[in-house]
Amino acid sequence: MAKVFQKCKEGQRGKDPCSGVRCGHPWTVRYREPGGRSGRQREESFDKKGAADAFAAKVEREKDLGTYIEPLGFMTPLVAVYQEFIASGDRVNGTRYQYETSLRLHVEPYFQRKPIGAVKPKDLTAWLRWMVEERGYESSTAVNRYETLSGVFSFAVANDYIIKNPCQHVQAGRRKAKRRIKKTIHLPTLEEIAALAAHLPGPYQLLVWLMAGCGLRIGEASAVSLQQIDFEAGVLYVDRQITQDGENEEPRTRRQKAATKGRGRAHCIRHLKWRDQDEGRGVPIPTTIAAKIRDHIDKYGTYRVETGLNRIEGDYLFSNVGRTNILMYSLVDRLWRTAKRAAGITRKITPHWLRHFFASAGLSKGVPVTDMAEWLGHRDPKITYQTYAHVMPDAPQRLRVVMDSVFTLDVELSLPLSFEALTEAA
Known part of the structure; x- marks a missing residue:
């Protein structure tokens, strides 16, 4: 409990206690912060006893209610x-x-x-x-x-x-x-995609087709390794990406210190952001893209990366020009702008547009939005639907045709009488 007293009445450092009943000396409130005897001891001084009593009561009430705030913390x-x-x-x-x-x-x-x-x-x-x-x-x-x-x-x-x-x-x-947030989705044409790929240097042409044919982000496409590809099953397992948020080594020279002035700038191969270490997604590989991957490996081989700082072990499809390090964002950006200019493309086209092309092409041809959400790496299919609803204008009509064919017995419907499904607990 908080204690209210006058220090002059107790005597200080050998001095005689003050004998006056109303001596005019200040009143002290001594109390402990929450935590019992382990709480920090504090003191506050007041000119009047009434103010001291009110403060002591307030402190104890706040401690009981759990609303106590450390003095001067605010x-x-x-x-x-x-x-x-x-x-x-x-x-x-x-x-x-x-x-x-x-x-x-x-x-x-x-x-x-x-x-x-x-x-x-x-x-x-x-x-x-x-x-x-x-x-x-x-x-x-x-x-x-x-x-x-x-x-x-x-x-x-x-x-x-x-x-x-x-x-x-x-x-x-x-x-x-x-x-007020309204997002505009831009799509490249198939001709523009082919032109961009053709004007990239040979070792990097596959990047375009992985993004346009498998819906990968640029960081995911840059980090594709041989170990992620199952040619027999026709599946690419996406579980890593190249980002610019790696740990910087301790700089030694003045140049290194300048290069690492901003924290979190190092390129790294890391697991997918916001995903558990064992969480990834399997994306179907179209036959045409699988053929391009095989051709890429035959011509350019792979780049071996061992486990270490900012690295995940694997045989990667892409590397820097000298094949001495992983593929950096700055190189991709420079090659992309050069290829776009060489292809005579004047409008703005970013690598992310290729991912939009993949999603829009699939959804416009009847691929279920739930499957597309899984392959794009969206946690909620609602995100996929809200983003690409513009390419599914005939979805209501497709439903009408299906249900009409069911009810008119034009198609044979075979459904189980019951089945198990995963649902969220209430």
């Missing part, structure tokens, strides 16, 4: 709490790098050394407006940064810096910004 700068948030938890390097970038570009320039307890909902609304109007970011970008900051405030609440999350009062603005 005075900790928001930037400092954000840095603690980044360091906490098991985050992949790419996510940590994104958080650090957002802190440096969006949070620190605006809030500077502002205490976290002084940030109000109106400050967050002004910050959102500042990012769009002053910095020129899209509303969707501002929303993403806001949601990360909301996580920082939730972290602060959980660690007793503040009592409540001020972001809870800016929900309406967040939903409004999300409704």
Whole structure:
């Protein structure tokens, strides 16, 4: 329990206790933070006994209710709490790098050394407006940064810096910004795909066909190894990717220090982001693509990578030009722009468009959206449907034709009377 007393009445360092009943000396509240005898002991001074009694009662009540906040914790700068948030938890390097970038570009320039307890909902609304109007970011970008900051405030609440999350009062603005997000999907033509592949150097032409024929992302296509391919079953098992979020070795020279100034910049072969170590996806390999893979291996062989820092063991289909390292993003980007220019293609076409071509071509020809979601690596088929609904305009008519043929007995329907299915528990 908190103790209320006057130090002058107890005597200090050999001094005689104060004998006056109303001596005018301050009143002290001595108490422990939550945690019993292991809690930190603190003291607060007050001019009047009534104020001291009220504070003591308040501290004990907050300890009982679990709402006690460490004194001056709310005075900790928001930037400092954000840095603690980044360091906490098991985050992949790419996510940590994104958080650090957002802190440096969006949070620190605006809030500077502002205490976290002084940030109000109106400050967050002004910050959102500042990012769009002053910095020129899209509303969707501002929303993403806001949601990360909301996580920082939730972290602060959980660690007793503040009592409540001020972001809870800016929900309406967040939903409004999300409704304005509308994504336009661009597709290359088959002629453009063939032209791009033809104008890439021979060892890299297969990249185009893996993305357009198997729906791989550029990082996934760059990391395809011989061990992932089952030619007999016609399946490519996608479980790894090349990213730029690897661990940097300790720099020794001035040049190395300059190259690693930003953390999380090293290229690495890593398991698929947001997936468990044993989680991947099997993608059917079209016969035409399988033939191109065999031809690529016959002509250029594979590049052997051993297990090590930022590496997963395997015989990879692609490497750098000198065949001394893995395929880097900068090389792919340079080769892509050169091939696009050589092919005479003037409109913007990115490697990710090839993945859109794969999904759109399959869905437009009747491939079930659930299967396509699995092969694209989407956790929820709803994402696939919402993204590519434009290529499935005849889906309702296809359903009508199927059901009409069933009810008119034009087709023979053979269904089991019962079957087991995996469902989510209520």
